Amino acid sequence: MKKPRPAVIADLLEKPGHLIRRAHQFSVAVFEDLAARDRITAPQHVVMTALFKHPGIDQVTLANLVALDKVTTGTIVSRLERRGLLRREQSMQDRRARVLLLSEAGRQLLLQMQQTVRQSQANLLANLSAAEGRELVRLLRKLIGAEPARPRRSSGRSRAARQ
Amino acid sequence: MKKPRPAVIADLLEKPGHLIRRAHQFSVAVFEDLAARDRITAPQHVVMTALFKHPGIDQVTLANLVALDKVTTGTIVSRLERRGLLRREQSMQDRRARVLLLSEAGRQLLLQMQQTVRQSQANLLANLSAAEGRELVRLLRKLIGAEPARPRRSSGRSRAARQ
DNA sequence: TTGAAATAGTAACAATACTAACTAATGAGA
DNA sequence: TCTCATTAGTTAGTATTGTTACTATTTCAA
Numbered sequence: 001m002k003k004p005r006p007a008v009i010a011d012l013l014e015k016p017g018h019l020i021r022r023a024h025q026f027s028v029a030v031f032e033d034l035a036a037r038d039r040i041t042a043p044q045h046v047v048m049t050a051l052f053k054h055p056g057i058d059q060v061t062l063a064n065l066v067a068l069d070k071v072t073t074g075t076i077v078s079r080l081e082r083r084g085l086l087r088r089e090q091s092m093q094d095r096r097a098r099v100l101l102l103s104e105a106g107r108q109l110l111l112q113m114q115q116t117v118r119q120s121q122a123n124l125l126a127n128l129s130a131a132e133g134r135e136l137v138r139l140l141r142k143l144i145g146a147e148p149a150r151p152r153r154s155s156g157r158s159r160a161a162r163q
Numbered sequence: 164m165k166k167p168r169p170a171v172i173a174d175l176l177e178k179p180g181h182l183i184r185r186a187h188q189f190s191v192a193v194f195e196d197l198a199a200r201d202r203i204t205a206p207q208h209v210v211m212t213a214l215f216k217h218p219g220i221d222q223v224t225l226a227n228l229v230a231l232d233k234v235t236t237g238t239i240v241s242r243l244e245r246r247g248l249l250r251r252e253q254s255m256q257d258r259r260a261r262v263l264l265l266s267e268a269g270r271q272l273l274l275q276m277q278q279t280v281r282q283s284q285a286n287l288l289a290n291l292s293a294a295e296g297r298e299l300v301r302l303l304r305k306l307i308g309a310e311p312a313r314p315r316r317s318s319g320r321s322r323a324a325r326q
Numbered sequence: 327t328t329g330a331a332a333t334a335g336t337a338a339c340a341a342t343a344c345t346a347a348c349t350a351a352t353g354a355g356a
Numbered sequence: 357t358c359t360c361a362t363t364a365g366t367t368a369g370t371a372t373t374g375t376t377a378c379t380a381t382t383t384c385a386a
Contacts, residue, residue, distance in 0.1 A: 012209065012212065012213070012228075012229065013304060013309055014300065015284060016190070016284060016287055016288060016296065016299060016300055016303070017190045017193075017194060017205060017283070017284060017287055018209060019300060019303040019304060019307070020183070020186050020187050020190045020303065021187060021190070021205070021206075022230055022303070022307045022309070023183050023186075023187075023303050023306055023307055024183050024184060024186075024187035025230065025343080025344095026306065026307050027179070027180045027183045027184070028343090028344090028372095029344095030180075031180060032344095041371070041372080042180060042184070042372095043184075043371090043372065043373090044371095046175065046181060049175065050175070058334070058335090059334070059335070060333080060334060060335085065175075066175065067185055067188065068372090068373080068374095069373065069374055069375085070334080070335075071335090071336080071337090071373080071374070071375080072372065072373050072374070074334095074335065074336070075371085075372080075373090076371090076372080079371085091334095094333090094334075094381075094382070095334095095380080095381060095382085096333070096334040096335065096379095096380065096381045096382070097333090097334055097335080097381095098334080098335075120180070121178060121179060121180060124179055124180055124306075125179060125306070127305050127306055127307075127308055128302065128305055128306060132302055132305070133179065135298065135302065136179060136299070136302045136303075136306070137177065137179055137182060139291065139295055139298065139299045139302070140179070140182040140183065140185070140186050140299075141176060141182060142290050142291055142295070143186055143189065143287075143288070143290055143291060143299070144182070144185045144186055144189050144290075145290055146176055146185070188373080188374095191342095191373090191374090192374095195374095204341070204342080205342095206341085206342065206343095207341095221364070221365090222364070222365070223363080223364060223365080231342090231343075232342095232343060232344055232345090233364080233365075233366095234343080234344070234345085234365090234366080234367090235342065235343050235344070237365065237366070238341085238342080238343090239341090239342080242341085254364095257351075257352070257363090257364075258350085258351060258352085258364095259349095259350065259351045259352070259363070259364040259365065260351095260363090260364055260365085261364080261365075
């Protein structure tokens with residue numbers, strides 16, 4: 001006799017999609033808990049980090065680096081510019097493009113936030129052992145198709161980074 | 164001699180917070196890819212699923228079930244109500260509360276979407292082996308503090324489900 | 327060289343997601 | 357019973373995130 005199939009619809013806590021949303025929600029909350037003092041959100045921090053490592057890139061390159069839509073990247077950049085944390089200059093080579101540079105204030109803020117950021121990553125993984133944390137990172141990279149195999153190249157082929 | 168510490172700032176693909184955001188982005192894109200035809204977003208589907216399993220609950224109870232803010236839950240519910248997928252009635256017991264029920268159209272749509280939903284979960288985990296998928300689910304549950312240990316009780320203590 | 331395709335950026339729109347502040351109703355203790 | 361804290365829901369405001377559509381510019385190919 002067949003099992004009666006009590007629920008056609010699976011429990012939410014079994015669904016990877018739902019769990020990933022919960023994890024994201026948790027991650028954002030943990031970050032903001034510590035970074036609220038500096039009035040920096042997680043994506044703003046990611047953008048600043050990318051500009052720290054790659055000064056002078058344009059918005060589309062930046063969008064690909066951080067895996068955000070170019071429109072989203074544009075609004076985040078605007079907000080940071082309004083706060084004076086980065087500068088936006090006409091590119092000499094391409095008059096369509098805008099060259100992005102962290103301002104001195106932006107650089108200072110980013111460096112000063114390092115301890116905070118490390119702490120928030122630790123809080124995020126607090127419920128996991130060190131090995132589990134590493135395994136989670138590995139699985140997430142594999143899930144999104146960002147294999148560590150390829151030596152450099154980045155960008156990957158993540159669906160949403162299409163433009 | 165010390166290693167020169169080439170980058171103060173870690174690579175984004177090492178940071179669990181960034182990877183979780185990427186995974187969430189990917190998850191949403193995969194779901195919408197299949198569910199766009201029904202014009203149902205992932206959170207709308209989660210809300211409908213919860214109402215299917217728990218008909219007649221109020222908005223705050225629903226918000227706790229799906230781990231969303233009560234405001235967000237309210238706007239999603241409004242949108243579904245406007246489309247006729249659920250009904251909202253005054254509660255007899257508590258005149259502040261609104262009792263939520265899936266309409267017949269909502270029930271039909273939800274059931275009809277089951278195959279789509281299963282497929283999108285499969286697509287989401289396509290890069291992982293079955294064992295890796297299960298491990299990811301386990302780690303995410305542990306991360307957000309929703310242990311399978313406790314037999315029933317749910318709700319957990321997720322930071323963002325505070326209200 | 328010129329005309330079409332591609333690209334960088336923006337604008338307008340929609341949906342999620344949260345906080346803070348509010349209204350209305352409930353409930354519990356003095 | 358009266359007051360006050362709590363609770364259900366909404367409104368307003370901010371931010372992220374995406375789509376589609378548009379302008380300006382560049383590039384490539386006929």
